Amino acid sequence: xxxxxxxxxxxxxxxxxxxxxxxxxxxxxxxxxxxxxxxxxxxxxxxxxxxxxxxxxxxxxxxxxxxxxxxxxxxxxxxxxxxxxxxxxxxxxxxxxxxxxxxxxxxxxxxxxxxxxxxxxxxxxxxxxxxxxxxxxxxxxxxxxxxxxxxxxxxxxxxxxxxxxxxxxxxxxxxxxxxxxxxxxxxxxxxxxxxxxxxxxxxxxxxxxxxxxxxxxxxxxxxxxxxxxxxxxxxxxxxxxxxxxxxxxxxxxxxxxxxxxxxxxxxxxxxxxxxxxxxxxxxxxxxxxxxxxxxxxxxxxxxxxxxxxxxxxxxxxxxxxxxxxxx
Amino acid sequence: xxxxxxxxxxxxxxxxxxxxxxxxxxxxxxxxxxxxxxxxxxxxxxxxxxxxxxxxxxxxxxxxxxxxxxxxxxxxxxxxxxxxxxxxxxxxxxxxxxxxxxxxxxxxxxxxxxxxxxxxxxxxxxxxxxxxxxxxxxxxxxxxxxxxxxxxxxxxxxxxxxxxxxxxxxxxxxxxxxxxxxxxxxxxxxxxxxxxxxxxxxxxxxxxxxxxxxxxxxxxxxxxxxxxxxxxxxxxxxxxxxxxxxxxxx
Numbered sequence: 001x002x003x004x005x006x007x008x009x010x011x012x013x014x015x016x017x018x019x020x021x022x023x024x025x026x027x028x029x030x031x032x033x034x035x036x037x038x039x040x041x042x043x044x045x046x047x048x049x050x051x052x053x054x055x056x057x058x059x060x061x062x063x064x065x066x067x068x069x070x071x072x073x074x075x076x077x078x079x080x081x082x083x084x085x086x087x088x089x090x091x092x093x094x095x096x097x098x099x100x101x102x103x104x105x106x107x108x109x110x111x112x113x114x115x116x117x118x119x120x121x122x123x124x125x126x127x128x129x130x131x132x133x134x135x136x137x138x139x140x141x142x143x144x145x146x147x148x149x150x151x152x153x154x155x156x157x158x159x160x161x162x163x164x165x166x167x168x169x170x171x172x173x174x175x176x177x178x179x180x181x182x183x184x185x186x187x188x189x190x191x192x193x194x195x196x197x198x199x200x201x202x203x204x205x206x207x208x209x210x211x212x213x214x215x216x217x218x219x220x221x222x223x224x225x226x227x228x229x230x231x232x233x234x235x236x237x238x239x240x241x242x243x244x245x246x247x248x249x250x251x252x253x254x255x256x257x258x259x260x261x262x263x264x265x266x267x268x269x270x271x272x273x274x275x276x277x278x279x280x281x282x283x284x285x286x287x288x289x290x291x292x293x294x295x296x297x298x299x300x301x302x303x304x305x306x307x308x309x310x311x312x313x314x315x316x317x318x319x320x321x322x323x324x325x326x327x
Numbered sequence: 328x329x330x331x332x333x334x335x336x337x338x339x340x341x342x343x344x345x346x347x348x349x350x351x352x353x354x355x356x357x358x359x360x361x362x363x364x365x366x367x368x369x370x371x372x373x374x375x376x377x378x379x380x381x382x383x384x385x386x387x388x389x390x391x392x393x394x395x396x397x398x399x400x401x402x403x404x405x406x407x408x409x410x411x412x413x414x415x416x417x418x419x420x421x422x423x424x425x426x427x428x429x430x431x432x433x434x435x436x437x438x439x440x441x442x443x444x445x446x447x448x449x450x451x452x453x454x455x456x457x458x459x460x461x462x463x464x465x466x467x468x469x470x471x472x473x474x475x476x477x478x479x480x481x482x483x484x485x486x487x488x489x490x491x492x493x494x495x496x497x498x499x500x501x502x503x504x505x506x507x508x509x510x511x512x513x514x515x516x517x518x519x520x521x522x523x524x525x526x527x528x529x530x531x532x533x534x535x536x537x538x539x540x541x542x543x544x545x546x547x548x549x550x551x552x553x554x555x556x557x558x559x560x561x562x563x564x565x566x567x568x569x570x571x572x573x574x575x576x577x
Contacts, residue, residue, distance in 0.1 A: 099488060100486070103453050107461070108467075136451065138338070138353070138448070143547060146539045147542055150538065190496065196490040287574045321563050324567075
């Protein structure tokens, strides 16, 4: 009898998080190795139609838990539905994205079941029918491989550490409504409001390209040229701790050990020296470019390409050159 | 108000990590241990809440080996009133085991609020807050950058993708602290002296076994420096060409 892999696919305002597609693909691969089926679980309000998008990622079945209360994250409600679903499916593996929601939700589920959880994984594989999870520790200065003592084996996957792959199958996965009811009295933390960060900023943890500024930027007004470069590249703008502590950029823009961990295809570090704690946050970027006038800056030891020069000369030139490339 | 802060002692973030002889944990030689930075925000928030209401008690709850007493003393020096040190030498505990130890102790305590950092900077698991809350069946808000306590309820700002999620719930509750929640104070000399006289209760933890097992620890793949493309603006066209044609990232 085929086993089961359950994936919890996060959506917000009718759109799946990029991480949801990554988790679906990872779940598909694990299921193939286990000889199992993939069931996706989606929470929200009026999401049956959009949930069908997961078809493209090789899932075998889609469960939608629809509830007006689920228009926002409703922790105890989500946990209740997940536990009931796990009770029915008996999955060997349960996967979540390691987004803010996934990192809040997965430990609650694991706790209720009394099982282990591998968080923020950068790798998954199957060995002798068991899940082995790889994850960073000490801010990525080391990695550990974990095995689980019991089912379900639960993991949250670091955004962009896994690639989403479209994998159309013969027939569409059936979409089924979950019948677990949840009422307002069961929700202990309610969302009162959501304050959007201004103007369609690309989320750092989802960005393919990041342009990041550090102490060398000398002041907040100088970030304008990084924003211009980022706009041209379709990039997000990040900052080092020095720039954030100086009050030039908000903490939500900070990349590093006490900020965000990012894995873009391209990370351009401008006026950033490359302290260990900063490298912890961007060291897994596919390509790193460093622009710094200090030839001894540690960042050059990790950068794939570097220019040792004054960023105030280089960045405007880079903007012009990228404009040329686009034309 | 009775506030409990779950605090962990961890290697400081400057630590050069060397894998130990067991191949699964780090070599503790020459490691400098400190209060987990994210727990500092939790301790500071507890002290501010106590100071704002003019009364109450802040208890530090720590699971750890003998050396954890140093971190406990730091927390007491910041201004916490007392501490409970659950003593263990086990280096293979996972989040499940730790959460059961903390929750079982909390079940014997009176508390209005439990605070802890969003994650420990050694294992980076970020599980304790939500796990303990689930075991105690209390509300939980994670990655909090602003907290208000009023009339037995909390309002918390959570730093999430795309913005801030403002949540509310009733006390007693668990809150995990994110950087930006406050600016932690340094212990004063007076605080350090007074800390020596504050009670630290040593106890056996009641904990479950670990549910994940570390198979091995390894270093990340070596990321070697690449090339310096140039030292002035003339290097820019070449850089863009390389990124477009060689690296293919733009």
